[in-house]
Amino acid sequence: MKPIFRTIAIAILAGTAALPSYAQTAETNTFPGLDDDAVQQWGGEEGVRNWVESLFYYIMLDNRINHVFREFGNIERQIYLNTQLTQLVLGGAVEYQGASMAAAHADLGITVTQFNAVVEAAYLACERVTVTYEACNQLIAALAPYERVIVTR
Amino acid sequence: MEEAKKNGLRLYKSAALVAAILASNITQAEMFNTGKVLATGGVSMIDGAGGGGITPWATITGYATRDGINGNLHYTYAPLANYTLHSVGAAVGFWDRFELSYTKSSLTTGSTFDTVGLIADTAGGPSGQLAGTPINTGIEPFNTTIDMDIVGAKVRVFGEAIYDSDNLIPQIAIGGFYKKNENEDLLKTLKAAKAKDWEAYISATKIFFPINTLINITARYTAANQTGLVGFGGPGGDDKEIRPEISLAYLLRKDTVIGIEWAKHGDNLEGESVEIGGLNLTELQPTLDSLGMSNLSGTLTQHESDWFDAFIAYFPNKNLSMTFAYAMLGDITITPDQHGFYLSLQASF
Numbered sequence: 293m294k295p296i297f298r299t300i301a302i303a304i305l306a307g308t309a310a311l312p313s314y315a316q317t318a319e320t321n322t323f324p325g326l327d328d329d330a331v332q333q334w335g336g337e338e339g340v341r342n343w344v345e346s347l348f349y350y351i352m353l354d355n356r357i358n359h360v361f362r363e364f365g366n367i368e369r370q371i372y373l374n375t376q377l378t379q380l381v382l383g384g385a386v387e388y389q390g391a392s393m394a395a396a397h398a399d400l401g402i403t404v405t406q407f408n409a410v411v412e413a414a415y416l417a418c419e420r421v422t423v424t425y426e427a428c429n430q431l432i433a434a435l436a437p438y439e440r441v442i443v444t445r
Numbered sequence: 446m447e448e449a450k451k452n453g454l455r456l457y458k459s460a461a462l463v464a465a466i467l468a469s470n471i472t473q474a475e476m477f478n479t480g481k482v483l484a485t486g487g488v489s490m491i492d493g494a495g496g497g498g499i500t501p502w503a504t505i506t507g508y509a510t511r512d513g514i515n516g517n518l519h520y521t522y523a524p525l526a527n528y529t530l531h532s533v534g535a536a537v538g539f540w541d542r543f544e545l546s547y548t549k550s551s552l553t554t555g556s557t558f559d560t561v562g563l564i565a566d567t568a569g570g571p572s573g574q575l576a577g578t579p580i581n582t583g584i585e586p587f588n589t590t591i592d593m594d595i596v597g598a599k600v601r602v603f604g605e606a607i608y609d610s611d612n613l614i615p616q617i618a619i620g621g622f623y624k625k626n627e628n629e630d631l632l633k634t635l636k637a638a639k640a641k642d643w644e645a646y647i648s649a650t651k652i653f654f655p656i657n658t659l660i661n662i663t664a665r666y667t668a669a670n671q672t673g674l675v676g677f678g679g680p681g682g683d684d685k686e687i688r689p690e691i692s693l694a695y696l697l698r699k700d701t702v703i704g705i706e707w708a709k710h711g712d713n714l715e716g717e718s719v720e721i722g723g724l725n726l727t728e729l730q731p732t733l734d735s736l737g738m739s740n741l742s743g744t745l746t747q748h749e750s751d752w753f754d755a756f757i758a759y760f761p762n763k764n765l766s767m768t769f770a771y772a773m774l775g776d777i778t779i780t781p782d783q784h785g786f787y788l789s790l791q792a793s794f
């Protein structure tokens with residue numbers, strides 16, 4: 293019984309996970325639109341990378357979420373991909389090479405409480421790398437709609 | 446045989462596992478939650494609902510997300526020129542969906558009604574009688590207080606004030622208050638039609654993160670005079686009407702919000718005099734004249750103004766918020782220029 297079922301199960305899982313990952317992850321259309329110079333407000337693309345490093349530092353200090361990243365995450369890969377994604381949604385001319393937000397988080401059972409914990413880490417990281425609150429909210433606006441696909445509980 | 450035994454063991458094991466998971470889920474499903482981002486629970490408005498200072502918002506009070514419940518206590522103190530408002534209450538938000546609140550407001554009127562109280566006493570004579578009828582104005586010769594109980598409920602209907610920054614659909618909530626003013630005699634003196642009444646409202650709230658701005662628009666269906674502190678309705682009846690309210694807030698920092706508010710008020714008692722023992726004060730003019738109190742009736746005409754305020758709310762952490770405001774409430778009954786500072790503290794648990 294086992295091998296055939298396992299194969300089918302894996303195929304289905306892989307299929308559902310793989311399908312949405314082809315979906316486009318692009319800039320968010322916010323209302324009103326983001327500032328044209330949002331990336332500059334963040335200290336350029338290098339500034340964004342500094343922030344992502346800082347973000348993961350605060351994420352790993354938060355008991356509400358760090359266990360999820362320890363168990364299912366790959367911090368180095370996530371820092372790399374989140375840097376691309378953040379640069380992209382702030383208006384940078386960058387390609388995002390990772391999975392779609394829906395695919396990356398589908399099986400994690402993330403709650404809105406955990407999503408907000410990442411938002412709080414984002415604000416703390418902004419303060420740490422001296423990105424202003426106003427500039428930080430440009431990113432908050434761009435990422436907030438992903439709550440709909442990242443939170444699955 | 447051996448196989449069956451193994452299977453049986455496995456069954457027990459899985460049953461134990463399921464039980465363990467269930468148990469851990471029950472402890473995990475702990476009701477208490479403070480998962481909202483700092484400041485996004487709003488503060489307590491004077492009627493006790495979650496919102497700004499004078500207007501209920503579509504946000505659900507407290508820090509609970511849809512994963513739990515969270516409550517708060519608030520105390521508001523507004524020393525105006527002639528009146529001082531104290532308001533104490535408790536509110537609970539359930540699953541970021543539903544909100545219940547109870548507030549007790551107490552308005553000490555200082556010297557405002559002292560004149561009226563004195564006239565009533567004087568006109569009524571030592572026995573407190575006017576034209577043979579006992580007078581009960583609800584006004585002590587000195588320092589009258591108006592108490593009001595307010596029960597509120599709010600339910601969030603649809604929309605995302607915070608997350609849906611890629612559309613313009615606001616978060617919508619509908620809610621209501623039941624208000625019971627305790628000083629019925631004073632309300633009769635001031636000619637309000639009712640001492641107890643309900644109000645209903647619909648609120649639309651949206652945060653625009655790219656410009657750090659929150660906008661709330663509320664339509665309140667009410668017959669209140671000064672939010673009910675001067676009762677509901679007037680000589681013309683107690684019909685409710687729709688009154689708009691607007692809050693505009695700027696997110697200055699993640700823990701500090703500044704803003705302005707406006708609430709339309711009614712005119713049920715506009716231009717009305719004060720009634721003592723079934724007589725208008727104007728009708729009492731000859732009596733007042735003979736007592737050397739002429740010209741008083743002119744100063745005893747009631748007015749009501751729209752309310753405005755400008756506020757700064759500070760959220761040092763998720764357990765405390767402090768709102769400082771300057772409230773411009775205009776005419777309140779017979780006294781003009783009721784402006785003053787406003788302080789509201791909210792403790793969340």
Ligand code: HEM
Nearest residue numbers: 357360361364365373374377390391396406407410435438
């Ligand atoms: C707006 C918020 C978020 C953004 C922008 C975001 C972004 C990302 C990105 C870019 C990846 C890499 C995808 C890939 O490997 O191809 C990722 C993976 C991951 N995210 Fe998030 N994420 C968010 C919220 C969260 C939250 C709230 C949690 C958990 C509490 C979380 C946990 C994870 C984990 C564990 C992975 C690794 C999944 C895997 O490799 O299988 N994320 N996220």
